Amino acid sequence: MRKKIVAGNWKMNNDLAQTERLITDLRKQSKTSKAEVMIAPAFTNLWQAYQTLKESSIEVIAQNMHFAENGAYTGEVSASMLKSIGIQTVILGHSERRAYYNETDESLTKKVDAALANDMRIIFCFGEELEDRKSGNEEKIVGDQIKNALFHLKDSAFKNIILAYEPVWAIGTGETASPEQAQDMHKFIRKTLTDEYGSDVSDAVSILYGGSVKPNNAKEIFGKPDVDGGLIGGASLNAEDFFAIVNAF
Numbered sequence: 001m002r003k004k005i006v007a008g009n010w011k012m013n014n015d016l017a018q019t020e021r022l023i024t025d026l027r028k029q030s031k032t033s034k035a036e037v038m039i040a041p042a043f044t045n046l047w048q049a050y051q052t053l054k055e056s057s058i059e060v061i062a063q064n065m066h067f068a069e070n071g072a073y074t075g076e077v078s079a080s081m082l083k084s085i086g087i088q089t090v091i092l093g094h095s096e097r098r099a100y101y102n103e104t105d106e107s108l109t110k111k112v113d114a115a116l117a118n119d120m121r122i123i124f125c126f127g128e129e130l131e132d133r134k135s136g137n138e139e140k141i142v143g144d145q146i147k148n149a150l151f152h153l154k155d156s157a158f159k160n161i162i163l164a165y166e167p168v169w170a171i172g173t174g175e176t177a178s179p180e181q182a183q184d185m186h187k188f189i190r191k192t193l194t195d196e197y198g199s200d201v202s203d204a205v206s207i208l209y210g211g212s213v214k215p216n217n218a219k220e221i222f223g224k225p226d227v228d229g230g231l232i233g234g235a236s237l238n239a240e241d242f243f244a245i246v247n248a249f
């Protein structure tokens with residue numbers, strides 16, 4: 001059985017006091033679904049968030065990391081630094097990082113390798129832009145993003161990999177992929193994995209959908225057979241909304 005996962009990507013939101021307040025609110029919510037729950041606060045608040053939640057069922061994860069172990073990379077944070085404060089999981093390849101910080105398949109390959117070398121779990125994000133979808137190129141774009149950054153890995157690496165399909169045109173826009181569009185793409189992603197690694201690997205990998213998931217559309221999206229959860233932006237900043245999504249399974 002594949003894991004069901006709902007992860008909140010807080011992006012560059014919430015200072016320390018706001019982080020503590022949102023965590024307090026999250027702890028008041030009750031979980032009625034079996035989904036694993038994760039939140040990704042900003043780097044500055046990871047330690048505090050981890051300390052507060054380490055005995056709870058909410059995992060605190062990072063939004064990014066550098067590929068090097070250490071060195072002259074001003075402003076960056078490494079996998080071992082994250083590990084040293086208890087963080088086990090990192091989001092890599094988010095479209096905002098690809099668009100604003102020039103993350104490429106090449107740099108993401110290095111980040112993937114560094115995270116795995118440090119025994120971390122990865123939520124690996126990818127997705128097409130609106131023009132790609134309009135021109136019918138979405139599968140080619142998504143297939144290449146996956147192959148270029150992940151297909152050098154051995155089968156065994158995939159037990160530490162969660163995939164997240166986030167069509168760029170649906171992020172923060174209020175426009176969601178329809179449940180059918182999400183299912184079609186998730187099915188394609190799983191087939192891409194099956195073709196390379198076989199179904200033992202592909203059947204076990206959780207594939208999350210991200211892009212304007214809200215309490216009112218989560219159930220329908222999560223109801224699709226190849227959708228194993230969500231990566232939630234805006235709606236993860238409100239405890240009630242986030243748990244309404246968590247409990248949509």
Ligand code: 13P
Pocket residue numbers: 009094166170171172173174210211212213231232233234235
């Ligand atoms: P929104 O849910 O705000 O569209 O963001 C999705 C996202 O980018 C999660 O990583």
